[in-house]
Amino acid sequence: MAAAAPPPSPTPAPAVIREDLIPTAPQVFSRIRLATNADVPHIHKLIHQMAVFERLTHLFSATESSLSTTLFPENSPPPFTTFTVFLLEVSQNPFLPIDNQNCTNFSPIHKTINLDLPVSDAEAEMFKSGGNDAVVAGFVLFFPNYSSFLAKPGFYIEDIFVRECYRRKGFGRLLLSTVAAQAAKMGYGRVEWVVLDWNVNAIKFYEEMGAQILQEWRVCRLTGGALEAFANVNI
Amino acid sequence: MAAAAPPPSPTPAPAVIREDLIPTAPQVFSRIRLATNADVPHIHKLIHQMAVFERLTHLFSATESSLSTTLFPENSPPPFTTFTVFLLEVSQNPFLPIDNQNCTNFSPIHKTINLDLPVSDAEAEMFKSGGNDAVVAGFVLFFPNYSSFLAKPGFYIEDIFVRECYRRKGFGRLLLSTVAAQAAKMGYGRVEWVVLDWNVNAIKFYEEMGAQILQEWRVCRLTGGALEAFANVNI
Numbered sequence: 224m225a226a227a228a229p230p231p232s233p234t235p236a237p238a239v240i241r242e243d244l245i246p247t248a249p250q251v252f253s254r255i256r257l258a259t260n261a262d263v264p265h266i267h268k269l270i271h272q273m274a275v276f277e278r279l280t281h282l283f284s285a286t287e288s289s290l291s292t293t294l295f296p297e298n299s300p301p302p303f304t305t306f307t308v309f310l311l312e313v314s315q316n317p318f319l320p321i322d323n324q325n326c327t328n329f330s331p332i333h334k335t336i337n338l339d340l341p342v343s344d345a346e347a348e349m350f351k352s353g354g355n356d357a358v359v360a361g362f363v364l365f366f367p368n369y370s371s372f373l374a375k376p377g378f379y380i381e382d383i384f385v386r387e388c389y390r391r392k393g394f395g396r397l398l399l400s401t402v403a404a405q406a407a408k409m410g411y412g413r414v415e416w417v418v419l420d421w422n423v424n425a426i427k428f429y430e431e432m433g434a435q436i437l438q439e440w441r442v443c444r445l446t447g448g449a450l451e452a453f454a455n456v457n458i
Numbered sequence: 459m460a461a462a463a464p465p466p467s468p469t470p471a472p473a474v475i476r477e478d479l480i481p482t483a484p485q486v487f488s489r490i491r492l493a494t495n496a497d498v499p500h501i502h503k504l505i506h507q508m509a510v511f512e513r514l515t516h517l518f519s520a521t522e523s524s525l526s527t528t529l530f531p532e533n534s535p536p537p538f539t540t541f542t543v544f545l546l547e548v549s550q551n552p553f554l555p556i557d558n559q560n561c562t563n564f565s566p567i568h569k570t571i572n573l574d575l576p577v578s579d580a581e582a583e584m585f586k587s588g589g590n591d592a593v594v595a596g597f598v599l600f601f602p603n604y605s606s607f608l609a610k611p612g613f614y615i616e617d618i619f620v621r622e623c624y625r626r627k628g629f630g631r632l633l634l635s636t637v638a639a640q641a642a643k644m645g646y647g648r649v650e651w652v653v654l655d656w657n658v659n660a661i662k663f664y665e666e667m668g669a670q671i672l673q674e675w676r677v678c679r680l681t682g683g684a685l686e687a688f689a690n691v692n693i
Contacts, residue, residue, distance in 0.1 A: 285607060304535075371520060403685055415680070419674050435680075436677075450647075
């Protein structure tokens, strides 16, 4: 004889889900927009941090005033035709639209990033941007270059930098792809930049995104007294 | 007793100098001026010769039309604020002044060069420039770049090229020093360019003129399908 079936288990009572106790993946809102003269103090600090990272502070002599004069001169030409800066901002809250960038033919890029862990930004106060909790997290500075073989302009990226606590979260890739998208939109042929040969993480990152590393070319630089001297040889 | 002094030698008769028989060092007149749209056919041929020299003809796709559109667009900005070409011309005769370059804030550079041997230019007809016997012998293409460490613009030289029969006569140096002089005049901080690491003659020449060769930096390039693909990653 078959054993009597055990009595059915009691239906479990529905759990009370307290949403405030669920561990959610932290999220940040990010935006890339054109920098303006008002951003110069932040740009100056970012360039200095980049010089420290590249072990090149002995070459750093920019001031807020000299950056302002050269990056945002009076009657400056439209963005993308000359030196151009994109600023990366992050916030716990969605960004509001920017009115005054409508006339520049560039719509800010918005992206929501899911993080593994919340970012602890010890420099948040120093890099505060705008009225809410947004901070400046990085930048890219670029300008048109030219390939005579292609007979096409391109963009040369002079600097790309993300502050340390925001690295390895896709922001560098976001900055680079924003420049690449602008180049593609304008029908440009190339985006180029340089990398230090010991910066293997950066080289790996660039190769993974499809960039070629040109091993045969070396940069030549004439500057300071040598530039002055050579400028006068035929006078 | 001292031997009698020998009679003085007869005074030699003054030689009859026939100036038409004296082998004179050959001389050429050279000029560096801003290129215009009318120079595009020459510029196109020079860029192609440069691609052959650099073993990079597989990257060459410029046409006269695409060069004209991109280097000399309608309403193009003033020289030195964007892509700029200096053309090197040589002639057996002095150059006449150019009227229409007075408004460009650049006065052509003239230099008379003494040669060891006359130049035999097999391509003289193809590179004929203007009404007299002048020929185009080379060019330099450059545009503004920017150093954020210095907070100063500079010039980046994309191409510098002298046709083979005019090499080793100081013309490359003349082209480079003309760009350096323009940079110094404008208060710019640097002149930069790249060189192939196997081109030891060029490297020696650049070092002798005071340039640093930056051994640690590598050029990264995103182009073609990789550029298109990467431009779309965040869309």
